[in-house]
Amino acid sequence: MSADMPTPWQQRAYAQAIVALDAGRLPHALLVGGPAGLGKLALARRLAHRLMCSTPAGGDACGQCRNCTLIAAGTHPDLIEETFEINEKTKELRKEILITQVRRLGEKLVLTPQIAAGQVALVYPAEAMNRNAFNALLKTLEEPPAGRTLILIADRPQRLPATIRSRCQWLRLEIPPVAEALAWLQAQGHAPVVAQQALEAAQGNPGLAEQYLAEDGIRLRQAVAADLAALAQQRAGVAELAAAWMEDRPALRLRFSGELVRDHLAQRAGAPRPDALAAAGLSVLPPVEALGDWFDACARTLRGLDSPLRQDLQLAELLIGWQRLAD
Incomplete structure (x- = not known):
C-alpha cells in the first residue's frame, strides 16, 4: 500500500x-x-x-x-x-x-x-x-x-x-466494512468475484486479501485444502506432503491450514462460512474437540518455525496428527 x-x-x-x-x-x-x-x-x-x-x-x-x-x-x-x-x-x-x-x-x-x-x-x-x-x-x-x-x-x-x-x-487501524473493502479491492483492478473470494479467505482484511491476490495466495490456499483432504483419505503421504510444503511458503501453508480448520469448525457450528475443506472433498468429519486440538498444534508449529528445531520434522509431526484424525 x-x-x-x-x-x-x-x-x-x-x-x-x-x-x-x-x-x-x-x-x-x-x-x-x-x-x-x-x-x-x-x-x-x-x-x-x-x-x-x-x-x-x-x-x-x-x-x-x-x-x-x-x-x-x-x-x-x-x-x-x-x-x-x-x-x-x-x-x-x-x-x-x-x-x-x-x-x-x-x-x-x-x-x-x-x-x-x-x-x-x-x-x-x-x-x-x-x-x-x-x-x-x-x-x-x-x-x-x-x-x-x-x-x-x-x-x-x-x-x-x-x-x-x-x-x-x-x-x-480497524478492518473496514465489507462493502468498503470490496470497493477498494475492485479499485485495485480485481474482478468482483475474485475480490469477494480473496476477502473471505483473508477474514475481511482487504490488505491481506490484496497480498493473497498479488502472490497467488488463493491458489495456494485451495492447494492446502486439497492436500489436507487427500491426506485424510490416504491419497497422499506425510513425507511427500511435508517435503512439498517445505519447498513453497511453509509458514503461509500453516496459516492457511489453521484458517481452513477454523472455517470448517465455524460451519459445523452453524455459522455461514465457506468450508473449503468440504469443497476439497473432506468426507471424514473428525470430532470437534480433536479438530480444536489440531488447530492449536498448527499454531504451535507455525511459531516453532522460528525455533532451532528442524522445520521438516515439525511439519511431518503435524501432518501425521492430521492423518490420525481420520482413522
Missing part, C-alpha cells in the same frame, strides 16, 4: 491523529496497532513526515521544504527507524529487536535535533522487542525529552507489556 494513496481506513486514522495534533493533544508516544496488512507502517511514516515538515499544508507535509526533501531521500538525521537488524553471524534478519537497539534509540533521542524542530522515532514491529528491550524502552517513555515523538507499530499490540501500552496513546 502506498503512502501517496492512503486507503479509506488509513485516512480515518490519520485524520484522527491530525485533529489531536492541531489541538495540541498529540502525545509524545503513539501506539499504532491493528491487524497485519492494513498499512500501519505507511500511516506512521506519513504522520512522522507531517510532524517534521517545516511548512505543512492541508493536514499533510508540504513535500518541498528541506525536511521533506531529506525524508524523501531517506537521509533525514532526525527521523529514526528501528526494526529487525542483520545478524552478523548468520547474515540473516534477526527475529527480535534487541536491547542494544533500544538503548541506541534512547541515546539519539536525548541529542539536540540536527535539522528539524524535533525528532520522530518509529519502532516496528514493536511486539518483537525482547524483555530487556521492553525494559529499556520503558525508561525512555517515563522520561521523554521535549520535542520527541515515539511511534510504536504493532500487529499484535496485546503482546506489549501493560506498562508500555499504558504510556502510549492508541491509534487503531
